[in-house]
Amino acid sequence: MLMSIEPKKRDVALVVDDSPETLRLLTDALDGAGMTVMVALDGTSALRIVDQITPDIVLLDAVMPGLDGFETCRRLKRDAGLANVPVIFMTGLAETEHIVRGLEAGGVDYVTKPIVIEEMLARIRVHLGNARLTQSARTALDVSGRFLFAVTRQGHILWATPQAQKLLADHHGAQADDFVLPPSLLQWLEQTKGKGSARSQAASLPDNPQLRFYYMGETAPNEFLLRLSKESGTALPPEFTSELGLTTREGEVLAWLSKGKTNRDIAQILGLSPRTVDKHLEQIYAKLGVENRTAAAAIATNATRRNS
Numbered sequence: 001m002l003m004s005i006e007p008k009k010r011d012v013a014l015v016v017d018d019s020p021e022t023l024r025l026l027t028d029a030l031d032g033a034g035m036t037v038m039v040a041l042d043g044t045s046a047l048r049i050v051d052q053i054t055p056d057i058v059l060l061d062a063v064m065p066g067l068d069g070f071e072t073c074r075r076l077k078r079d080a081g082l083a084n085v086p087v088i089f090m091t092g093l094a095e096t097e098h099i100v101r102g103l104e105a106g107g108v109d110y111v112t113k114p115i116v117i118e119e120m121l122a123r124i125r126v127h128l129g130n131a132r133l134t135q136s137a138r139t140a141l142d143v144s145g146r147f148l149f150a151v152t153r154q155g156h157i158l159w160a161t162p163q164a165q166k167l168l169a170d171h172h173g174a175q176a177d178d179f180v181l182p183p184s185l186l187q188w189l190e191q192t193k194g195k196g197s198a199r200s201q202a203a204s205l206p207d208n209p210q211l212r213f214y215y216m217g218e219t220a221p222n223e224f225l226l227r228l229s230k231e232s233g234t235a236l237p238p239e240f241t242s243e244l245g246l247t248t249r250e251g252e253v254l255a256w257l258s259k260g261k262t263n264r265d266i267a268q269i270l271g272l273s274p275r276t277v278d279k280h281l282e283q284i285y286a287k288l289g290v291e292n293r294t295a296a297a298a299i300a301t302n303a304t305r306r307n308s
Contacts, residue, residue: 010036011128014055016046016072017090018064022115026059029117033124043067047075054081057128059120062091062102062110070105077106083158086127090115103221147228150219155181155189158223167211167228185213189226193218202229229269245287253280257293258300 013035015026023039030037038055040046044067046060058076062069069089076082089102089110102110108130109123147167149160157179160168168179181189188203192215202212216225241251256266263281267274281293290296 010034011056012036012038012053013057013059013124014038014040014046014049015059016040016043016064016069017059017061018042019061022061022090022113025115025117026120029121030124033121043069043072043075046072050076050079050082055085056131057124058085058087059124060087060089060107062089062093062098070101073102073105073107078156084131086131088120088123088127106222148216148225149228150223150225151181151189152222153189153224155186164228167230188213189215189224193224246284250280250284250287253277254284254296254300257281257284258297260297 011034013030015023015030015037016039017023017026018041023041027037027039038049038053040049042064046058047067058073060069060073064072067075069091073087073089076085076087086108087106089107090113091098091102091110092113099110108127111120111123146161147164149164149168150158152158182205185203185205192203202214204212212229214227214229216227219225238251241248246254253266256269261269263274263277266272267277272280281296284296285291288296288299290299
């Protein structure tokens with residue numbers, strides 16, 4: 001019995017340029033490379049097209065009448081569904097300031113005119129490959145149940161796993177796409193990024209201290225990965241923690257342990273490595289005079305009941 005093989009999906013390229021000659025050149029080349037090509041003569045038309053179809057890559061002329069390429073790119077990147085679509089700028093301007101403007105607007109690359117087709121196709125292949133790897137990684141995060149999302153330096157959400165979207169919606173009362181980091185968290189992000197110990201530092205919303213934000217790192221230019229955690233009722237009474245000689249962090253680890261969380265769960269919740277959690281547990285067992293997690297959890301549960 002012969003198995004039917006689905007034809008490979010054709011990549012979709014959106015070419016935006018006010019030059020009919022350039023459009024014709026690129027359309028022929030991209031079609032010959034096995035891609036589906038959409039064309040727009042200006043930025044406004046391009047924005048209308050992406051409302052209907054999401055391209056896999058955008059080739060964007062930098063200088064056009066009306067809405068130029070830089071502003072067109074900025075508007076494309078505001079749409080969460082297009083934030084990760086690679087944009088290659090095409091420009092006759094080789095000055096550094098124009099190259100920088102294109103990259104700051106959200107472009108991943110640029111080529112100068114007149115366009116060398118072989119070079120353009122090579123760059124397209126590289127950026128399509130990178131985009132697929134990024135999408136695969138995010139799909140894996142979605143499936144794994146992680147509470148992760150990425151923001152720009154201005155605090156706008158680029159993408160979020162379903163779990164993070166739900167948690168933001170539950171606590172913020174809005175869709176994840178509508179959520180923007182408030183000034184206090186923007187200041188925290190600016191101070192935290194780049195620090196070696198940043199992952200252990202958390203912040204919370206001024207009006208919702210239960211929702212904790214952990215900085216995980218910079219995953220791309222102007223893309224910062226954050227982790228969410230709902231931490232209400234997760235700490236042991238401070239008096240009890242102090243009485244047993246536990247540090248605040250050890251108290252947090254023990255509290256999560258008493259709720260049945262695994263070492264790996266605790267590491268994810270508190271933004272620690274599993275190895276660090278193991279070390280904390282060794283100290284906890286020694287201070288409590290117990291030999292295993294069951295006995296330690298029992299002590300923590302009793303402490304919580306007495307102080308509830």
